[in-house]
Amino acid sequence: MSITTVSIVTYHTDRQELRACLDSLKCDEVKRIYIVDNGGERRIKNFVADIPRTEYIPLRNPGYGAGHNAAIRRALAINADYHLVLNSDVRFEPEVLPRLIAVMNARHKIGQLQPRLVYPDGRRQPAVRMLPTPLDVFGRRFLPKRLFAGRNKRYTLQHLDPDVEHNIPYHQGSFMLLRTDALRCVGLFDERFFMYPEDIDLTRRIHRYYETLYYPAETVIHAHRAGSYHNKKLLAIHTWNMIRYFNKWGWWHDPERRRFNTPLYP
Secondary structure, three states: OOOEEEEEEEOOOOHHHHHHHHHOOOOOOEEEEEEEEOOOOHHHHHHHOOOOOEEEEEOOOOOHHHHHHHHHHHHHHOOOOEEEEEOOOEEOOOOHHHHHHHHHHHOOOEEEEEEEEEOOOOOEOOOEEOOOOHHHHHHHHHOOHHHHHHHHHHHOOOOOOOOOOEEOOEEOOOEEEEEHHHHHHHOOOOOOOOOOOHHHHHHHHHHOOOEEEEEEEEEEEEOOOOHHHOOHHHHHHHHHHHHHHHHHHOOOOOHHHHHHHHHHOO
């Protein structure tokens, strides 16, 4: 049987939310769950102390990607086959993850997989997207929505059939099922990004060599609070880290972005 590990990064996280997330992971395939506490809180340490297969990792908030990296390095050290990067506000039936792992076992070209994500009320969540241009990111945040309605639908791939599998270069980071061989190939999260674009950056690197698959046959629920839309501090963090992202990959000149996005155009 393949070995699967999971990491959940917490930061002043509600214990009921964390409990619901952990309940989703009650399957034999999961060998270890790393609770990476970026808040270093004793209450979280005590909460998970008696939960089987969990390992508590306290950190001083180095960032979302860096937190998951601390767990992924441990997963690689025990030769895990797959690693699930998971948000605490995600929940699903325990049978979902074994079925997703079976897909990864059967299809070795898949380096990363994300199921269908929905809001708690059942609405579809646009969690897989094209690689963004600066206009996609900053226009939709700071300019009138009516000017970008059509472009935003295109960016969030609303034109694609949500019931069909697609190989997509940007998976939102709330549920990222990763083949560890892919991580050994391309590296872990780029820790220069404190929060937000680390998921874009990692998915596009894996997409170079593997399928990064949207797999709608399975569904998970993601509360998705979209904190940067409601908190000025988070908005500033989001903005600065997206600037870092475009400084790394290119603002207007990004040939790989064009190459990866072109097959997704309607």
